Amino acid sequence: MNHADLPAIQYTIWPADLYGHRFRVKLHIANPDPNGQVLQMPAWIPGSYLIRDFSKQIELIEAYSVTGTRKKIALERIDNDHWLLPPLNGSVEILTTVYAFDSSVRAAYLDTERAFFNASSLCLAVKSQEYLPCSLAITPPELAFADHWTVQTTLRAVKTDDRGFGFYLAENYDDLLDHPIAMGDFQLVHWKSNGVAHRMAIQGCNHIVDAKRLAQDLQAICTSTIDLFEPKTKRAPFGEYVFLVNAVLNGYGGLEHRNSTALLCRRDQIPQENILFEESTYREFLGLCSHEYFHAWLVKRIQPKAFQPYDLAKRNHTRLLWVFEGFTSYYDDLQLLRSKRIDLKTYLKLVSDNWNGILRGPGRHKQSLADSSFDAWTKYYQADENTPNAVVSYYGKGALLALGLDLQIRAFTKNKQSLDDLMRLLWHKHGSEGIAEDGLDGLIFELLGEDFGKIWNEMKARYIFGVEDIPLQKWIGSNLICVKLKSQSALEKLKLQFGMRHTDANGWLKVTHVFDGGIAQAAGLASDDLLSSIDGQRVTSARWDRVLGSLSENSHARITFYRDDLEHERMVSLQSASIPVQYELLPKKDV
Known part of the structure; x- marks a missing residue:
């Protein structure tokens, strides 16, 4: 295909250097802004709420006028993510070399075994022309051992060979970014x-x-x-x-x-x-x-209005991630049960594990679900040693809220309706348009009436914008499910009281997180400390259970640890911390 058969914006991507992990990318712009065309590399990728500065992987960027005699032109750097072409008439090409060695699902990767990329990591946006159709040409690696590589993507193929290399079309720049591309053996x-x-x-x-x-x-x-x-x-x-x-x-x-x-x-x-x-x-x-x-359905088509359109140059805030990620987290395991991939006992164990995990986090009493959603960019996605004490997961607690709402709807309607009906209404009303920050309110009133609206407003105040624990133990009234306090051994209780996460570091037990109100905090332990002994007994990850199990209840313990290679010793009461309540959900037939 020649340029005349393609859109005015054309991308070509070469897996150019498999050993050095570099893609080569050409952007052809048929009609750049004659007053100076602005180019932008996205700072983040939709669905992953963290500024990632993909432009940092650009090693080389050059611009050429290709109308008449090909010649190099100046390209001004505006900031980290934006460039400006000089005023000119006629087509231009932008050539970039992009380093790609991020094996996550969010960026780009290239080596001798495979290639993967999201266009947001490789393709510059042509500002004010993002709404235009664009093409993407993918070329195969020029190495004999990659002759059998194929391409996997849902981007619309226009002219490709039997391996998938060739030309693809996207409706616009946003569409281009929504079709990841993988190459290699599959x-x-x-x-x-x-x-x-x-x-x-x-x-x-x-x-x-x-x-x-x-x-x-x-x-x-x-x-x-x-x-x-x-x-x-x-x-x-x-x-x-x-x-x-x-x-x-x-x-x-x-x-x-x-x-x-x-x-x-x-x-x-x-x-x-x-x-x-x-x-x-x-x-x-x-x-x-x-x-x-x-x-x-929920995120890619039903979206917060705050995401329409995405602004990939800065953070896009919404207080609704507890819906979009939390409700999805509720349904992911529920769909395994409904499709008979797991049984009820397994499903209830998954729900219990999530519930108990949320109850063990001190941060649940400091951050609301709404704030957790809003602050995802700086708190959830930039977790540190204090995260358990300051943050509640909009995934985990959002899933509990979804379950609680489902139970409340079923009780209110005597099992004639459920959260499924709300999801379908959400889909039919907002499957092609965004939902406002308070948009769920109107749907609930429409589906269930004003009387349930009172229940919903209380749930919002206490569990979404407030920091109260969701009382599933009060709402579960099924004839099929039993909820009870989880029985725990003395060792399990002591672990909960200790309030600490750790990892192994060359034979040492290294502290990673210390929970507020736990024994570990009372002993003065902090992240990166190396816990060496308790009551003279050497502590390692392998010996952790054995050492804790040897301690007497209602006693004191001498804890020795190293911080910055200096030894510290503390006496601490083993009664100095409360035990987080934990629950167990079981099928009644197993009780």
């Missing part, structure tokens, strides 16, 4: 959910994956989710969907897109032929798939 898993083609493209597994098991489980999950939002039409909002999976030794995470998701997981979480794996680790992977797939 194991493919195919299935259809309600007639829509789905596939999973997996990299990083040396053994043959159990494609039959994966297809069966994912088909059930995806079908259940489509049916949730469209129980009558059973219609998905996309024509195809792709899970791009990078399996590694250690790693976990996902990033949602309109027709696809990029996933990072451990190899042992994927079922592979002739390889032993634990069902619980596989369940985690299915939960991740369920979570990101649910986002195709």
Whole structure:
């Protein structure tokens, strides 16, 4: 294809240096602003609320006039993310070299085994022309060992070879950013959910994956989710969907897109032929798939108005992440239960674990769900040693709020309606337009009336804008589920009282987090301290349980630790901390 057949904005990407991890990117602009065209590299990627400054990976940037005689032109740096072309008439090309060695799902990666990128990490935006269609040409690596590489993406192919290299089209710059691209060797898993083609493209597994098991489980999950939002039409909002999976030794995470998701997981979480794996680790992977797939509706189509349009030069604040991430976190495991991938006992264990984890965090009494959402950019995504004492997760507590709202709706309507009905109303009312910060209020009033509105307003005041614990123990009234205080051994209680997280550091037990009000804090322990002994007994990660188990209740203990290579010793009472309440949810038939 020649330039005349393509949009006015054209990108070409070469995996140019596999050994040095560098992409080469060409941006062709047919009609730059004659008064001086501004270019911008995004500072963050939608779905991951942290300023990442992708421009820092640009090693070289040059501009050329390509109308008539090709000649290099000046390119002024405005700030970290913006450049300015001089006033001119005619087409220009911008050439960049971008370093790419971020193995997360958020950026770009290139080595001799695979390539992956989000366009937000490689492609400059042409300011004031972002609404225009654009093309993307992907060229194959010029190395013999990469001759078998293929391309996996949901970007619309226009003219590609049998390996997927060639030309693609995007509706606009935002659309371009919403289709991650992976290259290399893949194991493919195919299935259809309600007639829509789905596939999973997996990299990083040396053994043959159990494609039959994966297809069966994912088909059930995806079908259940489509049916949730469209129980009558059973219609998905996309024509195809792709899970791009990078399996590694250690790693976990996902990033949602309109027709696809990029996933990072451990190899042992994927079922592979002739390889032993634990069902619980596989369940985690299915939960991740369920979570990101649910986002195709809630986040990618139903959005806060604050995200419309995304401003990729600065933070975009909303107080609604407890809805968009919290409700998704509620439904990800619920969809595993509904699709019969897990049983009720397993599901209740997952809910209990999340509930108890929230109850162990001192930060839940300092930060509201609304503030947690608003401050995600600076607190949740920039966690430090004090995070458990200052922050509550809008994922975890948001999921509990969703469960609580579901229980309240079911009780109010005598099980004639549920949170599912609210989600469908949200979808039909806001599937193509943003929802205001208080937009959920009107939907709840419309669905359930003013009497329930009083219940909702109290929930908001106490559990969303307030910092009270969500009283699930009072709201669970099912004939199928029993809630009770969790029985704990003396060792488990002492661990909770100790209030400390740790890791192993060359044989030492290294403190990572100290909770407010715990024994560890009373002893003066802090992050990065090396705990050496308790009552003269050497402490290591391997011996932690044994040493704690040897201590007498209602006594004192002598704690020795090192800070900055200086030894410290403290006496502390083992009664100096309260025990966070913990709950257990069980099917009544098992009680």
